[in-house]
Each structure stands twice: as C-alpha cells, then as structure tokens.
Amino acid sequence: MKNVKFKFRLTAIVYLITIAVFSQGQSANVLLDAFYSKIKSQKNPQIIDARGSDEFALNHIKGAVNFNLKSEDFEKQVTALNPAKPVFIYSIAAYRSGLLATELAKRNFSEIYILEGGIASWIGGGKPFYSNLKSKLSLAEYKKILSENQYVLVDIGSKYCATCKTVKPILESLRTKYGEKLKIIEIELEESPQVIADLKNVKVFPTLIFYQNGKIIFKKDGLGDLKNDVDTALASR
Incomplete structure (x- = not known):
C-alpha cells in the first residue's frame, strides 16, 4: 500500500513539474522511449522534421511534416498546427530543432518535445521510419x-552531420x-x-x-578523443 501511495505521489509530482515547465512556454528534450510513447498516445500526432527538404526526402519518421525557420512556407506550416496539442520535433542534432521549438514557444504552443539525438536516435533505436532507398x-x-x-572500427553518421565530417581525417590517419x-x-x-x-x-x-574478434571493446556516442582511444586499444593487445 505504501508503494502504491509513493508511486502515485511521484507521478503527481512529475505531472505538476511538466505543467509548470510548459506553462512557461518552454520545450523539453526527451529521450527516445519517452518521445515514442508520447507520439503513440496521440491520435494524430504533430511531428515536425526540422531538417532540410533533401534530408527529409531520403528518410524520416512516418507521419512527419517537414519545415524549419528557413522554409518558404513556414507561416503556412505553423498555421496548420494546433497549438493546444503536443508538438514533436526532431532534426539530425539539436540545433534546428531548438530554434524551431523556441519560435513555437513564442507562439504559445502548449507542449513542445524535442527528440534527444534526433533522427539518429529514432532510426538507431529501431523505430519505424520511411526511406526511399535500400541499404x-x-x-x-x-x-x-x-x-x-x-x-x-565502425563509424556511423550522416553526410549532413557537421561533427561527423571531423571524423573523416582521423579515420584517414588511422x-x-x-x-x-x-x-x-x-x-x-x-x-x-x-x-x-x-x-x-x-x-x-x-x-x-x-571491435576485437566481433566483440565491442569500446563504443563512443560522439567523437571524443577517437585517435587516442584506438591507439590505446591496439597498444594493449
């Protein structure tokens, strides 16, 4: 009984914090599972892909619309949304998502969720997506x-990812x-x-x-000191 009361109080606290955050016109960065669950809870979720149109054409979350602050039809796209319902935004990283979220918050959208890790997290987490090509x-x-x-050594990224481009000369050096x-x-x-x-x-x-003999020796979410990590791993073997 005590556990039930504790869980109820914890849920109520989280709910109140969420209300407080969104009442201030802010957005929330959420991890994949929470983002996915919130989308699934909506009958017609408002999902926005804030990447460029060329990126969107290659792959995207099913049901998403594509626009960002630089889109020519930005005002038309925003007008088509319901500010009283949650909005789910993603890009390839946080930059374009954050800019769009800030603008929507100024326009009194009540709930704005940004996917932590963007499209990499969604596809990399095995969630359903659209693609116009075969791997x-x-x-x-x-x-x-x-x-x-x-x-x-496996490098997983995107040609549209700025940080990913800095990995290439390191790979050539290795x-x-x-x-x-x-x-x-x-x-x-x-x-x-x-x-x-x-x-x-x-x-x-x-x-x-x-990998060494098919087993993961280390995994890096982001660049870090890749060359030193590889040198250290190979020197100890």
Whole structure:
C-alpha cells in the first residue's frame, strides 16, 4: 500500500513539474522511449522534421511534416498546427530543432518535445521510419566483416552531420598508421539506414564502435578523443 501511495505521489509530482515547465512556454528534450510513447498516445500526432527538404526526402519518421525557420512556407506550416496539442520535433542534432521549438514557444504552443539525438536516435533505436532507398550494407554483411577481421572500427553518421565530417581525417590517419591491421567501416544514414536500425544501439551521430574478434571493446556516442582511444586499444593487445 505504501508503494502504491509513493508511486502515485511521484507521478503527481512529475505531472505538476511538466505543467509548470510548459506553462512557461518552454520545450523539453526527451529521450527516445519517452518521445515514442508520447507520439503513440496521440491520435494524430504533430511531428515536425526540422531538417532540410533533401534530408527529409531520403528518410524520416512516418507521419512527419517537414519545415524549419528557413522554409518558404513556414507561416503556412505553423498555421496548420494546433497549438493546444503536443508538438514533436526532431532534426539530425539539436540545433534546428531548438530554434524551431523556441519560435513555437513564442507562439504559445502548449507542449513542445524535442527528440534527444534526433533522427539518429529514432532510426538507431529501431523505430519505424520511411526511406526511399535500400541499404547498401546489410546486417548480415556487417556481421561477416566483423567475423573476418580481428580489429574493426565502425563509424556511423550522416553526410549532413557537421561533427561527423571531423571524423573523416582521423579515420584517414588511422588507415595510414595501421593499414590492414585495422578494418574501418563507414556507414552513413543516407546510404544504409536499415543496418543502423538493425543494430539498435545508435543514439547520436557520430557513433564510433571498436571491435576485437566481433566483440565491442569500446563504443563512443560522439567523437571524443577517437585517435587516442584506438591507439590505446591496439597498444594493449
């Protein structure tokens, strides 16, 4: 009975905090499971993909509409939304989502949720998505590469991700240094979305995974000090 009362009080506190936050016209960054659950609780969820139209055309959350602050039809798109209902926003990272959320908050939208990790988290978490292409790399092929190479470094990202671009020269440096000893795989959302979904362990772009004999030695959500981490991992083996 005490546990029931405690859970009820905790739920009430969370509910009141949520009301307080949204009454101030703010948005909330939420993790994938919470974002997904809230969407599923809506009959006709208002989902906004705040990326560019070229990105949206390649892949997106099913049911999403596409616009951001730079869209020519921005005012028309905003007018079509119901400010009294929750709005769910995502992009490839937090920047464009945050800008759009701030603008909607100024226009008195009551509940604004931003997906932490953006489209990387959604697809990387295995949630349903639309794609207009077939993945170049399959999960079976991915596993085959792991089984045939002792050391494998996997770079998972997107050509539209600014941080992902900074990984490329580091990868070239590692290729030069280690040669055939280290197999490097580069997987981009725009080329192989399904294998990213099948892995079910990608939360952000870039995601870097280092394998030895098919087992994960380290996984990095973001760039960090990748070269040092790889050097350290290989030096100890």
